[in-house]
Amino acid sequence: MSCNHTADxxxxxxxxxxxxxxxxxxxxxxxxxxxFFLPDGGRMLEAATAPATEAQLNAxxxxxxxxxxxxxxxxxxxxxxxxxxxxxxxxxxxxxxWNQLTIRPADADAKISYTTGGSSAVSRRxxxxxxxxxxxxxLLVAAAMLTTGDTARGNYSAKSGVITRKDPVTGALQSWNxxxxxxxxxxxxxxxxxxxxxxxxxxxQFRLIGKPLARPDIPPKTNGSALYGIDVFLxxxxxxxxxxxxxxxxxxxxxxxxxxxxxxxxPCFTPADRGAIAxxxxxxxxxxxxxxxxxxxxxxxxxxxxxxxxSTASVDSASLVTLAKxxxxxxxxxxxxxxxxxxxxxxxxxxxxxxxxxxxxTFTVPHLAHATMEVLNCSVRPTxxxxxxxxLEIWAPTQSAMSVVATANVVAPxxxxxxxxxxxxxxGGGLGRKxxxxxxxxxVQIAVAVGRPVKLTWMREEDFGHDQYRxxxxxxxxxxxxxxxxxxxxxxxxxxxxxxxxxxRAGLDSxxxxxxxxxxxxxxxxxxxxxxxxxGIPVGFWRSVGASIxxxxxxxxxxxxxxxxxxDPFVFRASLVSDPRYLDLLAAADAASSxxxxxxxxxxxxxxxxxxxxxxVCEVIEISxxxxxxxxxxxxxxxxxxxxxxxxxxxxxxxxxxxxxxxxAALWGEMKFVNGVASQGNxxxxxxxxxxxxPTITVKVMTSANPxxxxxxxxxxxxxxxxxxxxxxxxxxxVTSLPLFPGTSMSGx
Amino acid sequence: MYTLNxxxxxxxxxxxxxxxxxxxxxxxxxxxxxxxxxxxxxxxGACTVLIDGQVEHSCVFDVSSAVGKxxxxxxxxxxxxxHPVQKAWIxxxxxxxxxxxxxxxxxxxxxxxxxxHGNEILPELKNVCVCGTYERIRRAVKTL
Ligand code: FES
Ligand code: FES
Numbered sequence: 001m002s003c004n005h006t007a008d009x010x011x012x013x014x015x016x017x018x019x020x021x022x023x024x025x026x027x028x029x030x031x032x033x034x035x036f037f038l039p040d041g042g043r044m045l046e047a048a049t050a051p052a053t054e055a056q057l058n059a060x061x062x063x064x065x066x067x068x069x070x071x072x073x074x075x076x077x078x079x080x081x082x083x084x085x086x087x088x089x090x091x092x093x094x095x096x097x098w099n100q101l102t103i104r105p106a107d108a109d110a111k112i113s114y115t116t117g118g119s120s121a122v123s124r125r126x127x128x129x130x131x132x133x134x135x136x137x138x139l140l141v142a143a144a145m146l147t148t149g150d151t152a153r154g155n156y157s158a159k160s161g162v163i164t165r166k167d168p169v170t171g172a173l174q175s176w177n178x179x180x181x182x183x184x185x186x187x188x189x190x191x192x193x194x195x196x197x198x199x200x201x202x203x204x205q206f207r208l209i210g211k212p213l214a215r216p217d218i219p220p221k222t223n224g225s226a227l228y229g230i231d232v233f234l235x236x237x238x239x240x241x242x243x244x245x246x247x248x249x250x251x252x253x254x255x256x257x258x259x260x261x262x263x264x265x266x267p268c269f270t271p272a273d274r275g276a277i278a279x280x281x282x283x284x285x286x287x288x289x290x291x292x293x294x295x296x297x298x299x300x301x302x303x304x305x306x307x308x309x310x311s312t313a314s315v316d317s318a319s320l321v322t323l324a325k326x327x328x329x330x331x332x333x334x335x336x337x338x339x340x341x342x343x344x345x346x347x348x349x350x351x352x353x354x355x356x357x358x359x360x361x362t363f364t365v366p367h368l369a370h371a372t373m374e375v376l377n378c379s380v381r382p383t384x385x386x387x388x389x390x391x392l393e394i395w396a397p398t399q400s401a402m403s404v405v406a407t408a409n410v411v412a413p414x415x416x417x418x419x420x421x422x423x424x425x426x427x428g429g430g431l432g433r434k435x436x437x438x439x440x441x442x443x444v445q446i447a448v449a450v451g452r453p454v455k456l457t458w459m460r461e462e463d464f465g466h467d468q469y470r471x472x473x474x475x476x477x478x479x480x481x482x483x484x485x486x487x488x489x490x491x492x493x494x495x496x497x498x499x500x501x502x503x504x505r506a507g508l509d510s511x512x513x514x515x516x517x518x519x520x521x522x523x524x525x526x527x528x529x530x531x532x533x534x535x536g537i538p539v540g541f542w543r544s545v546g547a548s549i550x551x552x553x554x555x556x557x558x559x560x561x562x563x564x565x566x567x568d569p570f571v572f573r574a575s576l577v578s579d580p581r582y583l584d585l586l587a588a589a590d591a592a593s594s595x596x597x598x599x600x601x602x603x604x605x606x607x608x609x610x611x612x613x614x615x616x617v618c619e620v621i622e623i624s625x626x627x628x629x630x631x632x633x634x635x636x637x638x639x640x641x642x643x644x645x646x647x648x649x650x651x652x653x654x655x656x657x658x659x660x661x662x663x664x665a666a667l668w669g670e671m672k673f674v675n676g677v678a679s680q681g682n683x684x685x686x687x688x689x690x691x692x693x694x695p696t697i698t699v700k701v702m703t704s705a706n707p708x709x710x711x712x713x714x715x716x717x718x719x720x721x722x723x724x725x726x727x728x729x730x731x732x733x734x735v736t737s738l739p740l741f742p743g744t745s746m747s748g749x
Numbered sequence: 750m751y752t753l754n755x756x757x758x759x760x761x762x763x764x765x766x767x768x769x770x771x772x773x774x775x776x777x778x779x780x781x782x783x784x785x786x787x788x789x790x791x792x793x794g795a796c797t798v799l800i801d802g803q804v805e806h807s808c809v810f811d812v813s814s815a816v817g818k819x820x821x822x823x824x825x826x827x828x829x830x831x832h833p834v835q836k837a838w839i840x841x842x843x844x845x846x847x848x849x850x851x852x853x854x855x856x857x858x859x860x861x862x863x864x865x866h867g868n869e870i871l872p873e874l875k876n877v878c879v880c881g882t883y884e885r886i887r888r889a890v891k892t893l
Pocket of ligand 2: 079373428429844845846847848849850877878879880881882
């Protein structure tokens with residue numbers, strides 16, 4: 001298995017031609033190419049039955065006459081291992097060995113590219129990809145049948161890229177490499193021999209799915225050859241940095257003259273409405289020079305006149321918390337659950353009032369930055385014919401290549417989409433930030449203005465200061481218990497800015513309520529509401545989004561109820577749950593954390609469980625607090641149910657990483673706005689966990705025959721409440737506000 | 750113009766400002782992009798290189814001070830991943846997004862050159878990995 005994603009390779013899209021049949025498309029282009037439909041929206045079942053049109057197909061498997069087997073990959077690899085996971089699935093059903101396959105990133109192509117998000121890259125593509133690969137395999141068998149005239153499928157087998165026929169009478173063996181059958185396999189005659197139902201490999205015969213195979217993207221990441229967006233280096237390239245109006249919502253009053261040493265100063269507009277930032281407003285200037293450092297230095301010294309917004313109250317953390325608390329009482333809530341016959345507040349109040357015990361807590365979480373290790377950047381090469389712009393070639397670390405085409409087309413409307421080529425590079429972390437288009441649009445604007453290849457790099461201070469942040473939230477939970485520890489009533493009200501409303505969608509924001517609905521806990525009566533918080537701070541998707549917010553409030557309250565009921569948190573949860581998946585997970589987590597029963601008195605443990613993207617995760621955390629204002633996290637035991645496991649090694653890595661991500665945010669993560677300006681500009685004021693602070697993390701993966709579910713994000717949501725529950729136990733006061741230690745700094749190296 | 754010895758190769762770097770950090774000379778002038786930018790203020794370690802065998806953070810190391818010294822970047826370990834640290838990293842499947850790993854590997858190699866082995870290397874690794882690969886870095890370092 002190899003991976004063409006290094007500095008000297010760029011994917012070439014395969015141009016499809018041929019006939020449409022079932023839900024795939026075959027074309028002859030130097031061999032057998034099978035295009036098929038990998039659903040983007042969790043529509044797996046539809047995919048299996050829908051007749052395909054060319055426009056729906058979005059992945060290609062290619063078997064060249066040279067025997068090369070290639071998967072054109074339409075997503076992005078940002079560390080989550082989906083490139084590798086998809087290859088494993090393909091190789092399994094195609095009956096090739098792991099080292100016989102190459103995965104190649106596709107250039108942006110409506111037929112191949114998809115947006116990477118929602119932990120869906122592998123889970124949504126599991127069955128369609130298996131079916132497509134199995135179809136390719138059966139076409140190769142059909143090609144062999146055409147060669148021999150024997151159409152009895154039982155006489156053929158496929159293994160390691162070779163089709164073999166065993167003569168039923170003589171036992172003689174005949175074999176063909178896939179490459180030698182590729183042209184024949186692409187013919188209508190071969191297709192006519194396909195079985196009505198394409199047989200899939202039974203799970204107990206899997207050779208590759210479920211195995212901890214080595215990821216092909218790792219070797220280039222250990223010798224400097226992996227090509228991230230920031231590494232694109234073109235002949236004659238110039239280098240740009242961006243300087244935004246420091247006040248969110250401010251605009252450029254006057255474009256400054258180009259200072260000496262600079263190649264250009266380019267005013268830049270923003271491509272979409274985001275809070276106080278209005279679409280198409282010029283909110284930044286780019287400085288272009290012959291190296292990034294020079295551009296940065298010039299930008300630092302550049303005096304720019306900005307027109308500041310009349311009010312910055314909506315871009316101020318303290319004001320927003322005050323407003324959110326008001327809206328908790330006076331805002332107009334939208335019911336998130338139940339879908340019908342929601343209990344009215346008066347009834348809830350009565351039930352809470354007459355319960356054996358009644359609890360209430362208000363939880364607050366802050367805005368968070370993405371802080372991807374690789375800052376935002378984008379490279380663009382414009383081409384001209386007779387002085388007229390006739391093409392754009394774009395290299396971007398992007399989670400959404402097709403959006404890049406559209407963004408560039410807005411900047412350069414004289415071009416057709418076909419004149420815009422987008423190469424998706426490796427991403428040095430995406431975390432949801434690299435779905436956005438602001439940095440892409442800016443790079444294209446600069447390239448069009450200067451007329452030569454350019455790389456735009458956001459300095460870290462701009463990356464922190466002009467993010468599209470994980471929303472803050474203020475959440476009030478009221479819950480009652482009866483004498484036997486059952487929940488009599490549950491009233492959950494979340495006030496938070498809406499990611500989707502900032503993107504023009506009205507009504508209930510599914511992202512805001514994620515993790516607060518469809519809870520596994522039995523409650524005699526429950527109401528879950530959301531109140532949108534008008535806010536000028538640009539908000540966006542952040543690893544697990546709403547689930548990272550709501551799990552903190554839900555699982556903290558469940559812990560409080562367990563304490564009030566005098567029950568162990570495991571026992572209490574199990575008493576409220578009937579779903580066997582949850583019960584099995586809890587039992588496994590109980591067993592995996594038996595150490596918690598013998599902790600010394602200066603240590604405490606806490607646990608939380610959450611479901612997101614179809615995956616259940618339970619985390620149990622052991623801590624101590626040797627000094628005031630600090631906590632040591634000794635260990636984390638995590639148990640995961642993510643359905644069928646494609647690569648257990650990747651599951652472990654993702655859960656470990658997500659736990660560190662979630663704990664880092666819970667301990668220190670906070671982006672504070674004062675008067676319209678972001679306060680944290682670099683890692684020294686936005687602390688990240690280091691190796692010496694990292695707990696031991698064990699990950700147990702449940703065995704399951706269910707289809708695979710998401711793995712990139714689900715480790716995040718339980719980590720903050722598990723930590724808060726441990727800390728509350730240790731300190732004997734309830735944590736209701738994150739981060740635990742606001743305003744901490746990170747020391748230099 | 751500065752004459753630099755990087756990975757045993759002599760380069761003429763066309764920069765005028767003596768204070769230009771080595772990081773940007775490597776990346777933007779010489780095209781050696783394996784060394785990464787993360788913070789620019791010596792907090793994250795993504796830009797770690799070895800200069801005369803010592804761990805240095807190239808985002809705050811002036812190009813003029815690098816003249817006459819032996820600079821080793823990630824590209825200088827082994828293009829074929831035959832270096833022991835690279836092998837350990839692949840064996841333990843350390844990288845996720847991979848962006849911090851050039852710096853992690855160079856910091857590890859710096860610690861080895863300073864005479865540390867196995868777990869003794871761990872306290873030297875203060876670099877930031879946002880993906881949280883630390884558990885696997887511990888596994889990899891044990892073998893070195
Ligand atoms: S870029 Fe040099 S330490 Fe972060
Ligand atoms: S592997 Fe992504 S930051 Fe370390």
